[in-house]
Amino acid sequence: MHSINIKPQEIFQALADPTRIRIARLLADTGEEACLCELVDSLVEPQYKLSRHLKILRQSGLLSAEKDGRWVYHRLVRGAPHLDRLYDLLKALPDSDSLFANDLANFQNRMCLREDGRCRAGIQTKRLAVEWD
Amino acid sequence: MHSINIKPQEIFQALADPTRIRIARLLADTGEEACLCELVDSLVEPQYKLSRHLKILRQSGLLSAEKDGRWVYHRLVRGAPHLDRLYDLLKALPDSDSLFANDLANFQNRMCLREDGRCRAGIQTKRLAVEWD
DNA sequence: TGCATAGTTGCATTATAACGCAACTATGCA
């Protein structure tokens, strides 16, 4: 287990990046789990970029991942008192310029494409870009 | 006011450093305010280093400062919902290697040197170093 | 079995942040 000897700064370092906050905030606010392609469509960021940020969040102990076929579902690790307080903080963060509200709207639209609670859609953003060629 | 248009990552960036967590944690746990020399004796870190970290915490909106003669007292900014939840998180952080417990013991010893609730002692760590010459 | 697609990662580049030293300002007191 790597939950012994937690360095407190690792928790804050994990969220010291705007993209990683956007990811964690979506999951904390909705209580959902999400795969990479759903996050790509919600945040409109490159796949490789989000993949790397997800890895950092996993290594910091904030996210757990479960593979299901081609898809990898990410969810917040729950149960530890300090982590639950962290998610409370994420839900209480101000959103003065409504950037998070935009992410949240995209995410909820994207989740409508699920079938039986599973992602089947793939990256929509990429397909639009192809259509524009 | 710089409280409008808060960037959430600034809060986490402010605490993405072990020294700054130690400072904020002391103030959150004790509810106290502290001047620089009291923190130097509690954390046993160079004065210039803590001064710079205090400046970063002030600029991020976590600390407010009040000057009183030669001393500058630092305290946590209270009232905002997300900040109060942040301090709850700080108080809930694990301390598996008891590093924070040590800081806290030093701090409480140092606070015993106050007269009428004011710092009058100066940096004790420095004076010990001089005696060792 | 070949292809499309979800996801990962090595590498080079660039941006950011922490650090120590030393010089600096500001204040109270003898």
Place this chain on the structure above:
DNA sequence: TGCATAGTTGCGTTATAATGCAACTATGCA
């Protein structure tokens, strides 16, 4: 008025982290 001390800061160095590109693996399906 001079000195001791609380606190700040410019500068150069070093360490860390984010990014884009492109090549890579893994899986389901026709």
